[in-house]
Amino acid sequence: MTALHLQQLLDKWKIQLKQVNRQMYPDTNKIEKHTAALSQANALLQKEIKNRKQAEEQIQFQASILSRVNDAVIAIDSHNRITYWNKAAERLYEYKAEEVLGRSLEEVNHYRWLEAEDEQTAYTALATRGIWQGENIHRKKNGEEIYVESSVSILTDDNGVSNGFLAVVRDITERKQAEQQCQLLLTQEQVAHAEAKVAKNQIFNILERIADGFLALDCEWRFTYVNQQAAQILHRTQEQLIGKNVWEEFPDAIALSFYREYHRAVAQQVTVEFEEFYPSLNTWFEVHAYPTPEGLSVYFQDITKRKQTEQKISQQADLLNIATDAILVCNLKNQILFWNKGAEHLYGWQATEVLGKNANQLLYKEISPQLEEAVLAVIEHGSWQGELNQILKDSKNIIVQSRWTLVRDRTGHPQSILIVNTDITEKKQLEAQFFRAQRLESLGTLASGIAHDFNNILTPILIVTQLLSHKCLALNEEDRQLLKTVEDSSKRGATLVKQILSFAQGSEGDRVHLQVRHLLKEIEQILKSTFPKSIEININRLMENLWTIWANATQLHQVLLNLCVNARDAMPNGGTLSLSAENVIVNENDARMNLDAKVGSFVAISISDTGCGISPEIQERIFDPFFTTKEKSKGTGLGLSTVLGIVKNHGGFVKVYSQLGKGSQFKVYLPASDTQIKQEAADIKMPRGNGELILIVDDEEHIREATKTALENYNYKILTASDALEAFSIFTQRRDDIKLVLMDIQMPLMDGRNAACILQKINPSVKIIAISGILRNQKLLEASDIGVKVFLSKPYMIQELLHTIKRVLNAS
Ligand SMILES: Nc1ncnc2c1ncn2[C@@H]1O[C@H](COP(=O)(O)OP(=O)(O)OP(=O)(O)O)[C@@H](O)[C@H]1O
Ligand SMILES: [Mg+2]
Known part of the structure; x- marks a missing residue:
């Protein structure tokens, strides 16, 4: 009951009392008497009210304190209903006071005991001492469980009768988890400690038994531990070494890796590994040294035997590497186990790139029947020989003469295949x-x-x-x-x-010393009077100092006329027919590249047209007698075979270069006659390069490779590209190193003219020699404004090429 209630009650009483007085005590005396008694009672009441007010303030003060404490405070009455729920309880359980007040505790607070017997302990404590303190697990509104520390006491009324509980609850989840973590770590540490102890004993047991040497040195380089094996390898006893300084005991080691590496390990606190020969023990060591807090642990092996074997193998490998043949060893799964220098040279793959790789995938475009036969034969008969088509690293095709031998292990089981390959591509051609x-x-x-x-x-x-x-x-x-x-x-x-x-038969006929210039003049006359006007005839006038030839004029007429008539027939809609002649020296390299050519000095007459060209399929056959593509009445197919007969008879040879739809060039090489001239020719020096880097761009592999070899012989460095794109990529990377580009003008993907244009964009001062089968055709002339310095016509001889290169390189 509050103070206000009391006051109201009192006032009510006063009014009622007055009414009673009026009814009961009409005479005034009595009234006064009663009034005195009443004022006495009133004073008592006022005192009571003051006391109650004080008590109430006290309660409110306490309640406000309770609402501020950090522990949850919960009061429960004798019916187990929640009568008090402070702010901390709201925070802890996430229930608002208004949600829980008046509800039974079981509805709101679910709890679990940590240990089964805790429940009994709590009840006993409450029954005997009226208070229990302990830990258990409560559940929050969201279902989450928390560890709490609770203190529960029984509430009693003035008569000491129990009328509820007061619980003060504190969240100890974090502390509990930390404790558990701590416990876990503690246990682990104990286990680790115990294990380490066992391990240490085991390690020493093992160290004593292992086949490798182990020793420990302290900070003063003294032996603190040496296992039996180490002592044995070092030719000492354990007792002799313990306590000794390693450098005093093994002074030779100071000049060797041992001293340097051990000091490095200690100074930089790093593990070091090395192999070293120790002469006075005549032993090879493989050493691993680890820095330790005490000094250095050294683990080592005697690898003398292995080293000797390695040396033997390396000597054998050196021998195998001297061989120019490609020598490889594959296991039965086709994995490459050995790859000599010859193989590196032939295939372009370095040993490091191929070891462990599958040989079939590396060397063959597809598994051919020969390859399958080879595998079967070598397994069945132990050896096989034959020809195989293979591919190089740069995808070029080659033909190899291959010899396979089955290698067996000691027990006679097939183990690997030894393969020796000789490149016979050139021979085949x-x-x-x-x-x-x-x-x-x-x-x-x-x-x-x-x-x-x-x-x-x-x-x-x-x-x-x-x-x-x-x-x-x-x-x-x-x-x-x-x-x-x-x-x-x-x-x-x-x-x-x-x-x-x-x-x-190539009838001999009368031969004279002949000036090719005169011959060409006569032919020009005939052509101009007989050929249609749609064909422009172009005789190269720059032919001074041409060597003379020893020849039959009539037959040569026949040769040139045959070639010119063919050119005419190839240009039914008109075009350009060009004739020219030049002195050429054919060297061994040129001769090696084609069977007909001979080493010596020649006058080369070239007849080129801008006609229909000859397809590669029939180029092989055009010299065959009676081979013709012309109508019966128009051609017999004897023209070119006659040309060849006559030229061969004169000790010369013929070369053809043609591109379908673009034109053809026939080059007739006739030996120079004059001995004096021959001398002069011999004196002509082949100009050599100074190691300049040249990029050759040509889609024809044969020409590309032959030119490369030739130029390398004359001290040039060569890069090659098989098309314009490859050329760009190489040129961009080596822009400043490449001194010159030799570029075929007719290439499939992008023609040389455009390619030259792009190269010039990459490096405006690039020097380009354009090469074409068709002499000075329109395209080439167009190219003249795009950095192309000189044109060279195919087929070119090495002398001509070298001179042209020199000229272009020297021109500033
Ligand atoms: N300049 C050329 N352009 C294109 N094709 C040519 C050229 N020269 C020769 N040929 C091809 O070679 C074939 C053989 O030439 P060859 O001179 O031997 O015989 P022909 O010209 O056909 O007949 P003949 O010369 O006996 O009248 C020709 O039919 C032609 O297909
Ligand atoms: Mg003909």
Whole structure:
């Protein structure tokens, strides 16, 4: 009951009392008496009110304190209903006071005991002492469990009768978790400690038994521990070493890696590893040294035997590396185990790149039947030999002569395959050329035989027709014409036979010292008067100092005319026919590249057209007698075979370069005659390079590689690219090193003109020599404004190339 209530009650009483007085005590005396008694009572009441007010303030003060404490304070009445729930309780359980007040404790607060017996302990404590303190687990509104420390006391009324509980609860979850963590660490540490103790004993036991040496040195470089094996390797006893200074005991080690590396390990606190030979013990050591708080632990092995084996292997490998053949060893899963220098050289792969790789994937485009046969044969018979098509690192195709031998282990089980490969690509190409030459020769023999018989047949026909026309004077005009046809046809037949014979036998004829210049002039006359005007004839006038040749003028006429007529036929819609001549020295490298060429000095006459060109498939066959692509009435197919016959007879050779749709060039090489000139030629020095780096761009692998080899022989450094894109990538990387670019003008992906343009953008001062099969064609002329210094026509001879390169490099 509050003070206000009391006051109201009191006032009510006063009014009621007055009414009672009026009714009960009408006389005034009595009233006064009662009034005195009442004021006494009133004073008592006022005192009571003051006391109560004080008590109430006290309660409010206490309540405000309780609401501020950090521990949750909860009061429960005798019916187990929550009667008090302070702010800390709200925070702890996340229930607001208004949510829980009046509800039973079980509804709100779920709890668990830490240990099963804790519950009994708590009840006993409350029953006997009226208070329990302990830890248990409570659940929050959101279901989360927390560790709490509670203090629960029984509340009693003035008579000491229990009327509820007061609980003060504190969240100790964090502390509990920390304790648990701590406990865990403690246990782990104990375990680790125990284990370390065991391990230490074990380590020493092991160290004594291992086959490797182990020793420990202190900070003064004294031996503090040496295992039995170490002592044995060092040729001492353990007792002899313990306590001794390592450098005093092994003074030779000071000059060796031991001293340097041990000091490095200690100074830099790093592990060091090294191999070293210790001469006075005649032993190779493999050493691992680790810094320790006490000094240094050294673990070492005697690797003398291994070193000796390695040396032996390396000596053998050196021998294998001297071999120019590619030598490789593969296991039965095709993994490469050995790869000599020859293989590096041939395939372009370094040993480090290929060891462990699959040889089939590396060296073959596809698994060919020969390869399968090789594998089967080597497993079955122990060896195999044959030819294989392989690919190089740069994807180039090669043919190798391959010899396989099965290597077995000691027990006779197949272990690996030893393969020796010889590159026979060039040999194969020469072989093909040789077969062609042979085919031509046999065809020639055959043709000359037929021609001979044919001549015998034609001769009587010719004689008879001539005789008849004289004898039968009475013949009418029509019959006379018929006879004339027979005679003309026979004459044509006879000319043809003569041609066959000159191709097949190459009739000697009269030879004279001949100036090619004169020859070309005469031909020019004929061409200009007989060829259609749509064909522009272009004779290169810059032919001073041409060497003379020893030749039959008529036959050479025939050669040039045949070639010019072919050129004309290739340009039915007109074009340019160019003739030129130059002195050329053919060296061994040139001769090696093609079977027909011979070493010496030559005058080369070139006949180029801008006609239809010759497809690669038929280029092989154009020199075959009777090979023609022309209509029956237009060509016999003997033109080129005659040309070849005559030129060979003169000790020369013919080269062709042609591109379909663009044109063809025939180059006739005739040996220079004059001995003086030959001397002069021999004196002409092949200009050598000074190691300048040259980039060769050509899509034809054969030409690219041959040019590379030739230029390398003359002291140039060479990079090659097979198309414009590759050329750009190389050129961008080596822009400043590349002194010159040799560029084929006709390439499939991007033509050389555009390529030259781009190169010039990358480096405006780039020097480019453009190479083309078609002499000075329109395109080349167009190219003149894009940094192309000089044009060179294919097929070029090395001398010509070297001179041109020198000229371009020297030009500033
Ligand atoms: N300049 C050229 N351009 C294109 N194709 C050529 C050229 N020269 C030769 N050929 C090809 O080579 C073939 C053989 O030439 P060859 O001179 O031996 O015989 P032909 O010209 O066909 O006949 P013939 O010369 O006996 O009248 C030709 O049919 C032609 O297909
Ligand atoms: Mg012809």
